[in-house]
Amino acid sequence: MVSPLDSTPAADGFRMPAEWEPHSGCWMAWPERPDNWRLGAEPAQDAYAAVATAIAASEPVTMAVSDGQYERARAALPESVRLIELSTDDAWLRDTGPTFVVDGKGSRRGVDWRFNAWGGLEGGLYFPWDRDERVASKVLEVEGDERYAAPLVLEGGSIHVDGEGTVLTTEQCLLNPNRNPELDRAAIEAALHDHLGTEKVVWLGDGVFNDETDGHIDNLACFARPGVVLLTWVDDPGDPQHAISRDALERLEAATDACGRSFEVIKLPAPGPLTTTDEEASSVEVVEGTRPRRGGHRMAGSYVNFYLASSRVVYPLLDPSHDKEAGAIIASAFPDREAVGVPAREILLGGGNIHCITQQVPAVG
């Protein structure tokens, strides 16, 4: 990889824009590993293609794909999607791709975080992950953007920013000893500010129940705009998600952002509860080194896991009994965007959702 820059984004006047700020495009990666995606990944590929198609109607999409899947992906995707050969270990560009930062003066660069497959040898999801580790630098070479090598393990899905100085994250993930055991809370806050150009971290506690990422924020809550947070919500006090969401709500109600604003919280009802069927679990190949799938497993479904394209919000359809209400809430939270639902159970079966599989490239300027 090209030698990283010697400094940090903050020191150079760069910051991570909020997802609603202008994009030049979006990166995704094509799913294929049969030990994570059932039936040789074909149903997941259809779902990814539908997501790419929905986003491509709003902004340019680049899909990373292995050489072996190149022609299949080309046939499955609209011609407007740019296909780039780029090997990965799995298909989560949010977590393996660079976090882009801009300086407001026409320059864009990328932050290449360390990656350990969501926990390394202590709870990570697969081994090895060397191809994933190379993804961010390869994306930056294609984009022609310079690279910062951040000295901490972090996935893009574990942070959200409001573009005005605030980072939203979870203790469960960022303080997990399987990521950066040598760094305490203060050191992690400092590293976030150095690399995101932020000033304040708002800490929530746990992520969504049973989230195998160790509680990524992007499945639990996100900013709708500065001062406004969408939070996945379950009313039933007997559901383990209830206490998690209530704790997050209380923390948000007690917090202020980098600009001193209190938060308005919009509750977004969770789908389900959703569980993996035996048929779904048994059609995933079992491979040594990869966490197996089991039938009856409660999945970490959440409507918060959407993507803000330039003129659209692309959100997951997960449960006919909640999709409509969730879609209406999302649409009203983003009145300037067209809300587009895409069937996403096959993505959820692999461990994440639409936000997890996308990475925006902010416009320069």
Added chain:
Amino acid sequence: MVSPLDSTPAADGFRMPAEWEPHSGCWMAWPERPDNWRLGAEPAQDAYAAVATAIAASEPVTMAVSDGQYERARAALPESVRLIELSTDDAWLRDTGPTFVVDGKGSRRGVDWRFNAWGGLEGGLYFPWDRDERVASKVLEVEGDERYAAPLVLEGGSIHVDGEGTVLTTEQCLLNPNRNPELDRAAIEAALHDHLGTEKVVWLGDGVFNDETDGHIDNLACFARPGVVLLTWVDDPGDPQHAISRDALERLEAATDACGRSFEVIKLPAPGPLTTTDEEASSVEVVEGTRPRRGGHRMAGSYVNFYLASSRVVYPLLDPSHDKEAGAIIASAFPDREAVGVPAREILLGGGNIHCITQQVPAVG
């Protein structure tokens, strides 16, 4: 691959510019196959890196590389060289990459020829060649240029254009039954004109003696400017190259170009004769399906096989007894360019030279 355009470059007002016209950059591909490159391709990689470095001082260079070689190539290349993961069967971008065409109005497109590894199952150099067959479309996706799918087998090294309507090529290659047996000379001329935007083909006979490409023009002769041709030359009547070069000279002296000009021919002395040593041949792995290397084999060395970068002509150093004279002739043929010699025996051992391993991307406009 994205569906090709329905028409042809000529019908759409596009033409292939001459190599001396402005470039936006240059593509190459990283060598690695140990059944073509000795000692696990390491000496060839050093030579390719030196060529890339020499060109990168003049125009942007993009190097295609497999995932497995990505970090090694990154370490070996200057940071200014853009590295893109792109799987190939071997490392001859001239022959596997697209031929770019421009319309003079701000658009550039690419011609994706059919490829059969220099002769397919009748004399081709290796099997399979499916990754090479995908190279041109992948390059065009990275560049964001639309694609014409030409209906004939052709390698970029088998044609030269003067940018003013003339194509220079050899009968040995383009009329070889192992390329397009169903097309006669007239049909091939028509296909060239359709895809290069040209009007006249100047046919030479054979290519350089023992050239395993079946006589690519880019190892025998090239335009220095419209109406002026550099021709590899051997004075010794006992050398098999003498009769080949003499025949080419006679054909050029009898021909006129698309604008009606007679040709001025500049003789460029050939190196050597150069032969593969036993040590060189024995350090190439023997693999079923790949043409083996043998010690004592006369190689098709030629100084004509150079690359015209934006402000440089990068030519091969092959033989201390001829390098200086050849370099002086090349320098005087391109008075506006800096002539830079790069040691290239390791490239020649693999079957070609600097022009064979490069592909210019013309500037749009």
